[in-house]
Amino acid sequence: MNVIVIGGGAAGMTASVLLARKHCNVILLERGERLGRKLSASGNGQGNVTNIDMGPEHYFSDDRKKVARALARFSNAHTVRFLEELGGIFLPDPRGRVYPAGRQASAVTDLLRAELARLGVDVRFNAQVTRLSFDGNFRAVCGGQTFSAEKVILAAGGKAAPNFGTDGSAYALAEGFGHTVLPCSPVLVQLRCDPARVRGLKGVRIDALLRVVRRGKEIYAGRGDVLFTESGVSGDAVFRASSYAEKGDELLLDFLPDVEEERLRQALKRNTGAEKLLCVVNNALGRALWKQSGGEEAALLHLLKSFPLTVTGTLGFAYAQATRGGIPLAETDENLQSVKRSRLYFAGEILNVDGECGGYNLQWAFTSAHLAAEGALS
Ligand SMILES: Cc1cc2nc3c(=O)[nH]c(=O)nc-3n(C[C@H](O)[C@H](O)[C@H](O)COP(=O)(O)OP(=O)(O)OC[C@H]3O[C@@H](n4cnc5c(N)ncnc54)[C@H](O)[C@@H]3O)c2cc1C
Structure with missing residues (x-):
């Protein structure tokens, strides 16, 4: 099966790894020149990947019950296991925030990047998808190139921290299939x-x-x-x-x-x-x-x-760590598949889910990537 993953952040990299492990042909299209730029900057550069106090009460969404069901399927312990299987040790600090023992967020990106390379995932850089259409197969247009696949995972992030490649322009790709984009505001911000x-x-x-x-x-x-x-x-x-x-x-x-x-x-x-x-x-x-x-x-x-x-x-999106708003969870099924266009899945911050400060947003990136990949594999 061919799958296009749009966006090489925590969610897109994770989904690509999971799909490639099950022998899918994955093309990961990343707008920038590097993978995981936001992940590498997370937690003041130390990478606060999850929290030991996990539950839907730490999240904001149009469908918190769905967030609860998603976390029940893939929660903090799963995140630690998933990451430790890639390598490294992940430990909570006294406040319950979980970090890599080496306290370097970029090393978490490196683990994911190494796994993508090991699995032979086709990663394309400077590949901003500007158009996504469906004619029996999905067609993703980037620059002069068009990529085709049976399934797509849209993991292009929200509007926060546009210096990492996320200015909100990717919402239009979902709007093209009739999705709503709930009004966006910056959170985790001065x-x-x-x-x-x-x-x-x-x-x-x-x-x-x-x-x-x-x-x-x-x-x-x-x-x-x-x-x-x-x-x-x-x-x-x-x-x-x-x-x-x-x-x-x-x-x-x-x-x-x-x-x-x-x-x-x-x-x-x-x-x-x-x-x-x-x-x-x-x-x-x-x-x-x-x-x-x-x-x-x-x-x-x-x-x-x-x-x-x-x-x-x-201080606005330029200084924010996360986005409130985006694609409503209500417009997805339990595996975050679009209810407007089957075989299109969402993962990460592009969805209308934002967590409190303390590792909850990366947890959502890992949770949603697992659900979307599982859906795409079924
Ligand atoms: C400074 C900072 C610190 C943070 N610290 C923490 C923390 O410690 N703990 C925590 O839980 N959360 C933290 N967060 C939030 C967390 O990092 C994000 O919620 C999470 O990384 C989102 O992952 P994502 O994969 O959904 O999106 P992103 O990481 O935003 O990735 C989306 C990717 O898609 C690419 N893209 C966008 N549009 C297109 C397109 N059209 N075509 C192709 N590619 C495209 C972008 O270039 C980007 O690489 C922090 C955020 C910031 C900015």
Whole structure:
């Protein structure tokens, strides 16, 4: 059987490996000059491939139940087994994030690339598919060439991080078969906030409890690194919150989540002026909070435990790690085969599934690639 796989990211490489192992003739068409560019950059270059705390509650989709069924078929343990069969050791960190023991994301790409070579998969670079049609067979047009196959796996990614080859133009290939593309927005991304509040704080990094509040109701709370930037906030806690936060929401930061208010009140009595905050919080943060409090202790206390920021937007797709939106899961069957055009399958970020920060998006790439490959083989 001939299969065309469009897109050489984590999902496309994985699907190609699985198909080639079952003796399919696979042509992997990659728009760029290298495979797995996004995978190689993942997890700050360390490759956070999955998480030990796995379940549909960590995902956003138009059909979370289907995500649950997909994860039941191919979950975190399967990912680790699949990768370790290629080589290497994969271990969780204390937060449950699973990385290669060598902590190099590019080495995960290298494992997949080596397996593709071993299996003799025909990989074409600089091969952007601009047209996909069906006349009994699929025809994929790239530049002056047309490739034909009985089945296609479309694994061309979403809109996030276009510097890795994913600008969203591949959605049109699915639209050509009558698919809907749900509106896309960037997630796992820095949040923009009211500039007056973050002035003077650029570069300050702090461990904080971050709450997202919408119309007075808390919709998310999580603890981790918050990094102040020129236009807002970044860091691990913010990336996780960005899966939930929308423009107009309020972020409330507790800079001292382990310290009760009474203990803090006592500490603030010991000195005067901005010196009250010495050894309480980072000095630059202390000075800014003192200024914003107008020197009033109650206001200062409030800012320390519940520093408010209004979300005015995100830094956009260029800086995002994942895409919300895309091809609805509802337009696919249990093996992610198109309900509009049989023998066309989807895998990875092109589908309307995005996970929280922490290895969930790569898990989805591996899960969906396995399901799509299994479908294509049946
Ligand atoms: C900086 C960064 C860090 C990240 N860190 C993590 C992490 O630690 N853990 C985690 O779980 N997730 C992480 N993610 C998200 C995760 O990497 C992606 O969700 C995942 O790699 C998506 O895999 P994919 O194969 O679906 O798509 P991609 O990896 O985006 O691959 C799609 C491929 O298709 C190619 N392509 C596009 N259009 C065409 C076309 N028309 N013809 C041919 N080829 C085409 C592209 O060039 C690209 O190579 C991170 C993302 C970024 C940007």
